Amino acid sequence: MEKSGTTFTGTPELLLPDWNPSRPRRAQLESGLRTAIREGRLRPDTRLPSTRALAAELGVSRRLVVDTYEQLTAEGHLVARRGSGTRVAPQPPGPRQPAPSHPAEAGPQPGVIDLFAGAPEPALFPRRAWSRALRRAVETLADSRLSYGEFGGAEELRLALAEHLGRVRGAAVEPNQIVTTSGYQQGLRIFCQLVRSRGGRRVAIEDPGYPIAAWTIESEQLDAVPIPIDDRGIDVDAIASGDVDAAVVTPAHSMPLGVALAPERRRELTAWARERGALVLEDDYDAELRYDRGPTGCLQGLAPDVVVLAGSLSKTLAPTLRLGWLCLPGDRVTEAMAQRAAFDGGGPRFTEIAFAEMLSSGAFDRHVRASRQRYRAKRALLLEAVAKVLPDARLKGIAGGLHAVLELPPGTDEKEVIAAAGRAGVKVQGLGDYTLDHPRPPSLVIGYGPPSDRELQRAVAVIAEAASCARR
Amino acid sequence: MEKSGTTFTGTPELLLPDWNPSRPRRAQLESGLRTAIREGRLRPDTRLPSTRALAAELGVSRRLVVDTYEQLTAEGHLVARRGSGTRVAPQPPGPRQPAPSHPAEAGPQPGVIDLFAGAPEPALFPRRAWSRALRRAVETLADSRLSYGEFGGAEELRLALAEHLGRVRGAAVEPNQIVTTSGYQQGLRIFCQLVRSRGGRRVAIEDPGYPIAAWTIESEQLDAVPIPIDDRGIDVDAIASGDVDAAVVTPAHSMPLGVALAPERRRELTAWARERGALVLEDDYDAELRYDRGPTGCLQGLAPDVVVLAGSLSKTLAPTLRLGWLCLPGDRVTEAMAQRAAFDGGGPRFTEIAFAEMLSSGAFDRHVRASRQRYRAKRALLLEAVAKVLPDARLKGIAGGLHAVLELPPGTDEKEVIAAAGRAGVKVQGLGDYTLDHPRPPSLVIGYGPPSDRELQRAVAVIAEAASCARR
Numbered sequence: 001m002e003k004s005g006t007t008f009t010g011t012p013e014l015l016l017p018d019w020n021p022s023r024p025r026r027a028q029l030e031s032g033l034r035t036a037i038r039e040g041r042l043r044p045d046t047r048l049p050s051t052r053a054l055a056a057e058l059g060v061s062r063r064l065v066v067d068t069y070e071q072l073t074a075e076g077h078l079v080a081r082r083g084s085g086t087r088v089a090p091q092p093p094g095p096r097q098p099a100p101s102h103p104a105e106a107g108p109q110p111g112v113i114d115l116f117a118g119a120p121e122p123a124l125f126p127r128r129a130w131s132r133a134l135r136r137a138v139e140t141l142a143d144s145r146l147s148y149g150e151f152g153g154a155e156e157l158r159l160a161l162a163e164h165l166g167r168v169r170g171a172a173v174e175p176n177q178i179v180t181t182s183g184y185q186q187g188l189r190i191f192c193q194l195v196r197s198r199g200g201r202r203v204a205i206e207d208p209g210y211p212i213a214a215w216t217i218e219s220e221q222l223d224a225v226p227i228p229i230d231d232r233g234i235d236v237d238a239i240a241s242g243d244v245d246a247a248v249v250t251p252a253h254s255m256p257l258g259v260a261l262a263p264e265r266r267r268e269l270t271a272w273a274r275e276r277g278a279l280v281l282e283d284d285y286d287a288e289l290r291y292d293r294g295p296t297g298c299l300q301g302l303a304p305d306v307v308v309l310a311g312s313l314s315k316t317l318a319p320t321l322r323l324g325w326l327c328l329p330g331d332r333v334t335e336a337m338a339q340r341a342a343f344d345g346g347g348p349r350f351t352e353i354a355f356a357e358m359l360s361s362g363a364f365d366r367h368v369r370a371s372r373q374r375y376r377a378k379r380a381l382l383l384e385a386v387a388k389v390l391p392d393a394r395l396k397g398i399a400g401g402l403h404a405v406l407e408l409p410p411g412t413d414e415k416e417v418i419a420a421a422g423r424a425g426v427k428v429q430g431l432g433d434y435t436l437d438h439p440r441p442p443s444l445v446i447g448y449g450p451p452s453d454r455e456l457q458r459a460v461a462v463i464a465e466a467a468s469c470a471r472r
Numbered sequence: 473m474e475k476s477g478t479t480f481t482g483t484p485e486l487l488l489p490d491w492n493p494s495r496p497r498r499a500q501l502e503s504g505l506r507t508a509i510r511e512g513r514l515r516p517d518t519r520l521p522s523t524r525a526l527a528a529e530l531g532v533s534r535r536l537v538v539d540t541y542e543q544l545t546a547e548g549h550l551v552a553r554r555g556s557g558t559r560v561a562p563q564p565p566g567p568r569q570p571a572p573s574h575p576a577e578a579g580p581q582p583g584v585i586d587l588f589a590g591a592p593e594p595a596l597f598p599r600r601a602w603s604r605a606l607r608r609a610v611e612t613l614a615d616s617r618l619s620y621g622e623f624g625g626a627e628e629l630r631l632a633l634a635e636h637l638g639r640v641r642g643a644a645v646e647p648n649q650i651v652t653t654s655g656y657q658q659g660l661r662i663f664c665q666l667v668r669s670r671g672g673r674r675v676a677i678e679d680p681g682y683p684i685a686a687w688t689i690e691s692e693q694l695d696a697v698p699i700p701i702d703d704r705g706i707d708v709d710a711i712a713s714g715d716v717d718a719a720v721v722t723p724a725h726s727m728p729l730g731v732a733l734a735p736e737r738r739r740e741l742t743a744w745a746r747e748r749g750a751l752v753l754e755d756d757y758d759a760e761l762r763y764d765r766g767p768t769g770c771l772q773g774l775a776p777d778v779v780v781l782a783g784s785l786s787k788t789l790a791p792t793l794r795l796g797w798l799c800l801p802g803d804r805v806t807e808a809m810a811q812r813a814a815f816d817g818g819g820p821r822f823t824e825i826a827f828a829e830m831l832s833s834g835a836f837d838r839h840v841r842a843s844r845q846r847y848r849a850k851r852a853l854l855l856e857a858v859a860k861v862l863p864d865a866r867l868k869g870i871a872g873g874l875h876a877v878l879e880l881p882p883g884t885d886e887k888e889v890i891a892a893a894g895r896a897g898v899k900v901q902g903l904g905d906y907t908l909d910h911p912r913p914p915s916l917v918i919g920y921g922p923p924s925d926r927e928l929q930r931a932v933a934v935i936a937e938a939a940s941c942a943r944r
Binding site: 026027030031034038067071072073074075076077078079089090116119120122123125127130131134135138139141143144145146147148166167170172181182183184185186189215216219260263264266267270293294296297298299301302314318319320321322323341342343344345346347348349350351450 | 498499502503506510539543544545546547548549551561562588591592594595597599602603606607610611613615616617618619620638639642644653654655656657658661687688691732735736738739742765766768769770771773774786790791792793794795813814815816817818819820821822823922
């Protein structure tokens with residue numbers, strides 16, 4: 001290591017240990033010197049060899065060395081002082097940061113069966129159709145649309161979505177009431193901004209409910225107010241008496257209980273919202289997946305003036321697409337669009353147009369129909385497996401979505417079952433993981449989207465064993 | 473229109489004016505009834521025809537009508553009361569929202585030449601290469617990676633980016649110090665969160681600078697502190713005496729002035745950051761586009777412990793891809809990753825992997841090289857056109873990026889030139905649009921990315937005419 005304040009006297013091999021004259025020399029010299037400085041082989045204040053000397057040593061043109069010194073001087077790595085040649089800059093290089101280990105991510109662990117609630121079966125993803133639709137979008141999009149703009153989403157998508165949501169979800173929505181999102185998480189944030197911009201402070205959420213909702217609402221400087229759910233859905237009286245300015249609900253299939261919001265409560269909820277001047281976010285996350293009948297029409301269709309409908313592709317196609325939407329009351333669209341732009345500059349047009357194409361061509365409808373058939377069978381398999389090995393447990397919730405709640409026999413310790421299942425290679429969450437203030441009987445939340453049939457059967461067997469141990 | 477409280481007595485044509493027996497009947501009946509309720513043809517409390525009667529009138533099975541009534545009852549549109557048949561729900565349907573007109577968006581206006589600074593020439597976008605890379609990503613991504621997760625970005629991309637940024641930008645970054653973003657706008661928000669979470673309150677920004685920065689910083693509950701720029705870049709003394717906790721800078725090519733941050737100021741800035749415990753955001757938005765020499769290495773390479781490097785594809789490929797990244801000090805990565813997940817659930821993996829593939833295959837390097845050649849020529853054309861028709865004006869800034877600042881002859885009214893150019897079909901911004909507290913001589917910011925050569929020449933002629941009128 002070269003002492004600072006002196007002239008570098010080592011050989012070029014010391015300075016540039018990886019020098020290879022047959023590779024591009026300029027890039028090598030530049031990055032080699034940078035690395036030497038950063039790694040401390042060239043200390044602060046060390047004088048570099050003259051350009052003439054180094055050029056001769058390396059067998060390169062002097063011009064190349066001069067240019068490189070100039071470049072590194074412009075970057076601040078070197079200083080050129082009249083009369084004292086070129087030196088390494090006096091400031092010591094910053095401490096190299098320790099590489100952090102990655103935080104736990106939802107990646108797969110080999111051999112572990114993950115009953116995560118809320119992801120589709122990956123094998124169903126229509127790769128060919130998606131790839132084709134994307135390709136057409138990339139090849140045909142007008143030049144002018146490669147830039148910024150269209151902050152509400154690509155026009156094709158807003159048109160196709162308005163038609164689709166009207167037909168399939170009974171939504172009352174015009175194309176220009178749609179703002180696309182990068183998924184529900186961003187949609188919830190935009191909703192929070194809409195609530196806050198009108199002076200709202202408190203947002204009712206379902207308890208149990210989507211675990212990230214409370215945290216997200218609070219990080220948007222609002223208070224989340226947990227409201228209990230019974231078998232007719234969220235307790236609307238409790239919302240009305242809760243002094244809240246907004247409510248976030250899952251009317252078609254409550255997350256995670258799987259309850260549908262009862263008709264009279266739908267009316268009470270929208271009546272409350274109108275009277276209070278409150279906004280309701282309808283998280284319509286998996287409503288298209290209903291196996292016993294057609295999907296219940298959405299709340300937004302009943303009250304498009306006070307309900308914001310939020311949907312995404314995360315349950316029907318794949319979470320990694322990061323594409324969702326909000327359908328907004330007409331007087332909130334501009335604000336939501338501006339907020340989307342402020343968050344991230346709007347959506348990726350190729351992805352949006354690919355989905356519009358899948359909607360228009362009928363490919364998406366076909367995919368959802370095929371998915372329903374598959375999940376209907378999977379759900380039946382789950383019911384059967386539970387009936388066989390866990391006769392004391394009850395599978396709850398309507399026949400829809402990608403998960404069901406397994407109510408364990410009374411007295412079973414939920415956490416103990418989860419831990420025991422985990423030790424046997426089955427990752428599953430309990431209702432406790434979704435609950436804030438209103439505890440419920442011991443239950444597991446079984447996501448049957450990702451696992452294969454065989455894995456699902458094995459997982460139920462493992463859970464049965466774990467539950468029986470937890471009661472012994 | 474049916475009076476409420478009575479039985480519907482109209483013909484089926486009145487109830488379902490669009491009924492077409494050869495189209496799917498169930499969907500028609502459902503959506504037809506919903507529409508009739510929403511549009512007020514079926515008033516609240518009106519009793520519907522009996523299922524038997526309606527089935528006979530329409531020539532469909534009674535079962536279909538029963539199912540449909542049940543469906544609409546579950547949705548809250550209808551109420552079934554024992555003994556009084558099925559009625560429209562009592563609550564009046566919400567007022568239909570007026571469709572808002574779209575706010576002005578950055579879409580193209582026919583016949584207008586837009587000199588927007590900061591977008592590439594769309595014809596350069598490598599559609600074939602991008603389409604191929606995307607297709608490979610869609611076809612080969614592992615099933616398990618279609619779900620949530622990898623909140624720092626796809627592993628392939630972090631690997632390829634770390635190599636690329638080290639080689640091309642002189643960055644000191646390991647793959648696990650990278651967090652992908654949906655572009656600079658989101659990256660700036662994540663940076664603000666990092667500043668705030670350590671108690672920071674004030675953020676220095678360049679003046680003139682990126683116009684949305686101040687607004688974004690303030691919407692993240694921080695104060696933006698405008699710091700003047702001279703021909704050696706941002707005034708680091710003013711930062712140091714400004715009582716700020718962070719700084720957002722464009723060292724390679726200041727936006728919009730086009731100045732490179734001088735070597736000694738780079739050292740002063742990082743020394744200040746270390747002493748103060750401040751964080752610096754290096755907005756490296758267009759640094760790869762340098763036409764007179766290799767790009768200046770990044771500030772982050774000098775001080776990876778205090779500098780966050782932000783880059784994106786918006787200047788090299790296309791803004792609509794919405795893909796960018798942050799390179800973070802090791803001890804801030806986990807927090808940035810969590811914040812990305814909190815904002816929008818992470819990045820779209822297909823897009824990320826497609827870009828990783830373009831990096832690894834060399835296709836991106838080739839594209840950037842070809843782009844440089846094209847922009848070098850375009851910039852020369854601009855210089856020539858200005859010299860010819862605007863000899864009193866000066867084109868400022870280093871030879872890089874996608875814009876240049878045209879300093880108008882002293883005494884010219886900037887706003888008047890902009891207005892006159894606009895009337896003649898040339899949309900251009902003035903330095904005033906980028907300036908907060910530190911006014912400068914009258915100047916236009918000429919983005920030469922999007923327009924064709926011919927458009928660029930015409931735009932300069934229009935500006936010359938406008939400038940000469942504005943001095944008359």
